[in-house]
């Protein structure tokens with residue numbers, strides 16, 4: 001059931017587009033010129049009689065013009081209005097606005113439709129005014145000379161009746177085509193108006209006999225009509241609710257059982273008692289019977305007729321009533337709020353925030369791929385020759401040149417086994433004497449076998465070129481990440497929110513840090529600070545430090561920490577657990593708002609359907625970036641692995657996404673639990689094929705050539721990409737540009753994380769799980785009035801751990817107080833009698 005809601009003001013896709021200066025100049029010039037034209041025309045219309053005599057005196061200073069744009073205004077008015085098309089000239093002025101908005105890429109008008117309509121009226125209006133004025137009175141300005149002359153010529157050719165016929169038929173055709181007017185729709189519109197008028201008149205009448213009479217009249221009216229029948233239900237309060245239920249007369253159905261029901265104010269109707277069929281079929285001879293709508297059904301129901309010719313020649317109409325639109329109180333309230341304050345704009349806190357311009361990124365010059373025909377020919381010959389030596393015949397070979405790699409696709413002759421070619425990988429590599437050869441047999445979805453051969457002179461892919469690409473600029477992805485270019489030189493992008501977490505690996509110096517910077521740069525170029533927050537973990541301390549400048553805009557941190565970029569392993573554990581708390585809180589918010597994911601939730605919040613007083617808030621995406629995961633696992637092990645795995649398993653729906661990078665993709669770093677929850681993987685060059693298997697579940701990453709040459713696995717297939725290059729100074733400039741702008745008062749605060757171990761014993765006492773020696777321990781403590789764990793150890797001959805656990809239980813049950821540093825705990829029960837009573841209560 002569709003709810004009637006205010007249409008949300010979706011962010012226009014043009015927002016992200018960068019307009020060139022000439023565009024802005026010409027766009028604005030057109031719009032301003034349109035204003036000048038319109039004002040000149042208005043002014044000309046007011047003074048045209050006096051000013052017209054001054055035509056041709058443009059340079060004569062002694063003659064003044066009364067047009068607000070002086071003689072220029074006069075001249076424009078004269079040219080457009082008087083000498084051309086009369087008042088239709090305003091349409092010309094309007095067209096300049098349309099041009100202007102087109103140049104500025106604002107999709108306010110549908111250009112072709114607007115031009116079409118305008119052209120029609122530019123032709124029709126002058127002739128129409130010409131026909132009306134016949135050259136008398138204000139003919140000059142209404143029709144213009146052109147309009148009058150065309151009208152005059154037509155008049156001479158087809159006569160005045162013919163002229164009017166052309167005018168009327170053309171305008172009628174225009175409206176019929178434009179508004180889809182058909183006799184049936186005009187008739188139903190007319191019926192609607194008719195009914196609503198009758199309804200209104202009826203509702204004005206008191207609940208009396210007059211009303212009754214009106215009902216009868218109406219019924220008569222209804223019964224007169226054999227096609228459209230209006231049922232009127234008069235409810236208790238005298239309000240009339242109407243349902244239009246056209247009943248079409250048809251044959252075959254058995255006679256309908258009719259029952260009379262009485263409505264509260266005694267108006268009687270006949271109800272069709274017929275189960276489960278919304279379609280009504282009646283005997284041709286019976287009079288139409290009127291179904292009574294239940295009060296809650298009595299909304300605007302506009303049936304949509306479906307007409308099917310039946311085999312017996314009788315027209316059989318089926319009408320399906322559309323779903324009833326219902327507005328709940330909450331909807332109404334949010335609609336009112338939106339009407340009053342507009343949609344909630346999360347960007348408002350930093351309304352003046354400027355998205356970074358493109359020129360912060362370095363232009364590395366020509367990135368066009370140069371084709372080295374000799375190299376291509378040489379490689380092709382080597383491949384064909386080698387395969388021939390191994391008795392592998394080739395039917396066809398094709399080369400696709402990418403930025404770093406050329407892909408040779410071969411179609412083997414019939415009967416050749418794919419595995420035979422696969423086995424030759426090392427031989428081909430040896431023959432081509434090149435590193436980084438990868439054989440893809442077969443190419444997914446292509447029916448060929450691919451051999452990737454690195455180029456001698458690779459082309460660099462700059463971050464600027466991919467950020468400037470149409471694909472990135474016009475993307476509607478939620479978290480667009482532009483990695484670089486594919487083997488066929490296309491910009492490659494992926495949506496981090498769909499990945500939903502990314503695992504990156506690569507040996508040192510192969511382009512992993514550049515890859516992370518490319519990801520962060522793409523997100524910074526697309527997302528406003530209110531929409532995205534980063535949690536950065538950088539055990540190496542230097543890789544992500546550049547981003548500290550954007551702390552108050554894009555970073556998130558724990559309330560008690562000084563630096564937003566976390567370099568200390570212990571803090572990482574707290575931060576990860578805090579992220580888990582944030583995740584749980586977000587899930588609660590989503591659950592209370594009946595939303596399935598963050599996007600839905602934020603939309604609802606923007607439409608003011610969620611009350612901030614109930615804890616609802618706009619939720620930015622949170623991206624956790626861990627630069628050296630191996631280091632964390634080595635120092636903190638499970639304490640890091642568990643929250644990471646938990647986040648990876650659950651956090652996608654609440655907008656928390658993980659990017660975890662490591663130099664050492666060994667199985668004790670990338671464990672099964674981690675791997676299972678990171679479907680998207682990016683591999684730069686790694687040392688061994690074992691490492692490649694760990695990260696990608698297949699070899700290949702060990703065959704890469706470094707410098708940003710990478711494999712991306714999206715869960716289905718592996719793609720070879722050349723990562724875009726973004727240098728440290730570029731990132732610095734970007735961070736500086738953002739950092740210099742007004743930001744929030746502080747970084748985004750993650751929820752405080754309270755270490756569970758510190759609190760678990762207190763308040764979590766479960767009498768069923770108490771230690772067997774709990775009662776004895778309590779008696780010893782109370783009799784000695786000493787809350788000491790070592791004393792319990794001595795008296796009960798226990799190890800420290802068990803004694804400590806019993807002490808925690810005594811604290812939780814309220815027999816002793818909290819941990820008191822070096823001193824013994826306070827004993828809260830003064831004597832054994834009270835204790836026995838207390839223990840008895842606990843048992844019950």
Ligand SMILES: Nc1ncnc2c1ncn2[C@@H]1O[C@H](COP(=O)(O)OP(=O)(O)OP(=O)(O)O)[C@@H](O)[C@H]1O
Nearest residue numbers: 507508509510511512513514515707708723724725
């Ligand atoms: N996409 C790329 N295009 C061109 N050159 C690149 C690219 N990525 C990296 N390089 C080159 O490789 C060098 C090392 O890259 P990067 O610092 O990203 O390696 P790394 O894997 O992060 O190393 P480490 O783990 O030691 O930090 C860069 O300085 C650059 O010269």
